[in-house]
Amino acid sequence: MVCFRLFPVPGSGLVLVCLVLGAVQSYALELNLTDSEKATCLYAKWQMNFTVRYETTNKTYKTVTISDRGTVTYNGSICGDDQNGPKIAVQFGPGFSWTANFTKAASTYSIDSISFSYNTGDNTTFPDAEDKGILTADELLAIKIPLNDLFRCNSLSTLEKNDVVQHYWDVLVQAFVQNGTVSTNEFLCDKDKTSTVAPTVHTTVPSPTTAPIPKEKPEAGTYSVNNGNDTCLLATMGLQLNITQDKVASVININPNTTHSTGSCRSHTALLRLHSSTIKYLDFVFAVKNENRFYLKEVNISMYLVNGSVFSIANNNLSYWDAPLGSSYMCNKEQTVSVSGAFQINTFDLRVQPFNVTQGKYSTAQDCSADDDNFLVPIAVGAALAGVLILVLLAYFIGLKRHHAGYEQF
Numbered sequence: 001m002v003c004f005r006l007f008p009v010p011g012s013g014l015v016l017v018c019l020v021l022g023a024v025q026s027y028a029l030e031l032n033l034t035d036s037e038k039a040t041c042l043y044a045k046w047q048m049n050f051t052v053r054y055e056t057t058n059k060t061y062k063t064v065t066i067s068d069r070g071t072v073t074y075n076g077s078i079c080g081d082d083q084n085g086p087k088i089a090v091q092f093g094p095g096f097s098w099t100a101n102f103t104k105a106a107s108t109y110s111i112d113s114i115s116f117s118y119n120t121g122d123n124t125t126f127p128d129a130e131d132k133g134i135l136t137a138d139e140l141l142a143i144k145i146p147l148n149d150l151f152r153c154n155s156l157s158t159l160e161k162n163d164v165v166q167h168y169w170d171v172l173v174q175a176f177v178q179n180g181t182v183s184t185n186e187f188l189c190d191k192d193k194t195s196t197v198a199p200t201v202h203t204t205v206p207s208p209t210t211a212p213i214p215k216e217k218p219e220a221g222t223y224s225v226n227n228g229n230d231t232c233l234l235a236t237m238g239l240q241l242n243i244t245q246d247k248v249a250s251v252i253n254i255n256p257n258t259t260h261s262t263g264s265c266r267s268h269t270a271l272l273r274l275h276s277s278t279i280k281y282l283d284f285v286f287a288v289k290n291e292n293r294f295y296l297k298e299v300n301i302s303m304y305l306v307n308g309s310v311f312s313i314a315n316n317n318l319s320y321w322d323a324p325l326g327s328s329y330m331c332n333k334e335q336t337v338s339v340s341g342a343f344q345i346n347t348f349d350l351r352v353q354p355f356n357v358t359q360g361k362y363s364t365a366q367d368c369s370a371d372d373d374n375f376l377v378p379i380a381v382g383a384a385l386a387g388v389l390i391l392v393l394l395a396y397f398i399g400l401k402r403h404h405a406g407y408e409q410f
């Protein structure tokens with residue numbers, strides 16, 4: 001669940017967050033600080049957790065992860081005045097406290113420093129701690145933000161110092177809010193800037209003067225579905241999604257390293273479901289026809305687009321990848337599965353067997369070149385040659401006839 005919240009930030013940061021948060025649930029913190037006139041002066045919403053290493057009484061080290069479970073208070077948070085800058089102060093759990101300081105310059109403001117304090121005397125969080133007492137980890141940040149901009153950083157930020165590692169994500173903050181209204185201008189952290197330009201996504205605007213950006217071939221991945229201990233479905237393929245919206249095509253290569261498969265196998269229908277951080281599901285449903293052949297009957301996709309919206313489409317009346325039961329379907333050249341006018345899948349180095357997989361291996365393949373244009377090429381060449389031959393013979397006979405005619409005349 002936490003992973004989904006981080007979208008639209010595909011890529012490594014996302015994966016990292018999922019790993020870090022694997023065990024410990026964290027909740028969003030939110031502070032809407034108002035001044036004496038009840039106008040918002042500081043707004044912040046963010047998530048964080050901490051990993052603390054400490055020495056135990058038997059001279060070994062232990063590591064604990066701390067998140068803001070339970071009640072959270074914001075005592076000591078201030079809008080700031082002539083002497084002091086704005087400050088966020090948070091208290092949570094048994095004796096944890098966290099503060100952030102802000103300062104202002106002519107046209108910018110800064111998140112100056114962050115400080116996290118914990119009490120190793122708390123023997124439920126820090127059992128067998130050798131030294132008991134309050135420890136503080138300070139970090140100088142000096143992140144500069146244009147005045148009247150809302151700072152956003154959905155990506156994971158990690159601060160590491162001595163025994164404390166601090167993690168922050170889904171951060172939104174604005175200090176020195178003007179006229180009591182949180183800004184709609186967002187200032188993105190560097191990590192968010194690079195991740196919104198996802199390297200696998202190229203958007204090509206059709207235009208008569210510019211050719212579309214050539215897209216590299218997607219890497220092939222092997223996906224499988226198990227039934228008990230046995231593999232019941234196998235698919236090897238490089239997948240390229242082509243989504244057309246508002247006359248703009250987005251071509252997305254699927255990275256097999258970060259895409260996982262599940263599914264199900266029944267006697268007359270088989271499902272291969274792929275999913276990743278951006279693909280909620282991409283279903284390939286296979287069916288049996290005439291009790292002796294299989295084919296791709298349905299594709300159903302739901303995925304997050306770069307701008308965070310969800311794209312969903314399905315078609316259960318397809319007819320692709322047709323081959324006899326007990327064999328696999330193979331196609332090394334590029335093929336297109338047209339799901340709808342707005343969505344097509346380009347496949348490369350495809351081999352798929354949705355039924356009758358034995359011992360986890362593909363059975364003999366039926367190759368796509370046997371049933372398409374490639375097959376027609378020799379026929380066309382043959383027909384052309386035959387045509388030439390007929391012409392030559394015709395010319396010869398006509399010539400011969402003239403010759404004869406000549407003889408008859410004279």
Ligand SMILES: *[C@@H]1O[C@H](CO)[C@@H](O)[C@H](O)[C@H]1NC(C)=O
Binds near residue numbers: 043
């Ligand atoms: C913050 O609180 C003020 C006053 O209660 C309210 O008008 C404003 O909409 C709140 N802003 C946010 C972002 O929650």
Ligand SMILES: *[C@@H]1O[C@H](CO)[C@@H](O)[C@H](O)[C@H]1NC(C)=O
Binds near residue numbers: 101
């Ligand atoms: C925040 O600022 C106050 C004074 O403005 C200072 O005393 C305090 O040490 C600062 N806190 C951090 C964590 O830097």
Ligand SMILES: *[C@@H]1O[C@H](CO)[C@@H](O)[C@H](O)[C@H]1NC(C)=O
Binds near residue numbers: 124127
């Ligand atoms: C924690 O400390 C309290 C008293 O400070 C003690 O009664 C308790 O047994 C300690 N718990 C553990 C797990 O050491």
Ligand SMILES: *[C@@H]1O[C@H](CO)[C@@H](O)[C@H](O)[C@H]1NC(C)=O
Binds near residue numbers: 148178179
């Ligand atoms: C705040 O209000 C003042 C006066 O109404 C206006 O001049 C100024 O542009 C406003 N600032 C912003 C950031 O909206």
Ligand SMILES: *[C@@H]1O[C@H](CO)[C@@H](O)[C@H](O)[C@H]1NC(C)=O
Binds near residue numbers: 228229
């Ligand atoms: C799967 O394999 C394990 C060990 O190889 C075996 O104990 C188990 O019974 C098998 N399960 C099925 C459903 O075949």
Ligand SMILES: *[C@@H]1O[C@H](CO)[C@@H](O)[C@H](O)[C@H]1NC(C)=O
Binds near residue numbers: 215243244249341344
């Ligand atoms: C993507 O789809 C559009 C519209 O169907 C098409 O014009 C374009 O050639 C396709 N691009 C690729 C790489 O398949």
Ligand SMILES: *[C@@H]1O[C@H](CO)[C@@H](O)[C@H](O)[C@H]1NC(C)=O
Binds near residue numbers: 219255256257
């Ligand atoms: C997938 O992993 C392999 C092996 O680690 C690597 O060579 C390849 O570049 C990776 N592919 C992508 C698209 O990241």
Ligand SMILES: *[C@@H]1O[C@H](CO)[C@@H](O)[C@H](O)[C@H]1NC(C)=O
Binds near residue numbers: 245246307308309
């Ligand atoms: C995302 O982009 C698509 C097309 O580019 C558009 O139709 C959709 O409305 C956008 N969604 C948001 C939330 O901006």
Ligand SMILES: *[C@@H]1O[C@H](CO)[C@@H](O)[C@H](O)[C@H]1NC(C)=O
Binds near residue numbers: 298301314315316
């Ligand atoms: C596509 O999948 C969704 C979710 O599993 C399902 O609700 C929907 O009915 C499916 N569409 C088709 C056409 O199968």
Ligand SMILES: *[C@@H]1O[C@H](CO)[C@@H](O)[C@H](O)[C@H]1NC(C)=O
Binds near residue numbers: 317
């Ligand atoms: C399914 O496709 C076939 C041919 O591709 C077409 O004749 C038929 O009307 C379609 N059925 C539906 C329900 O769209």
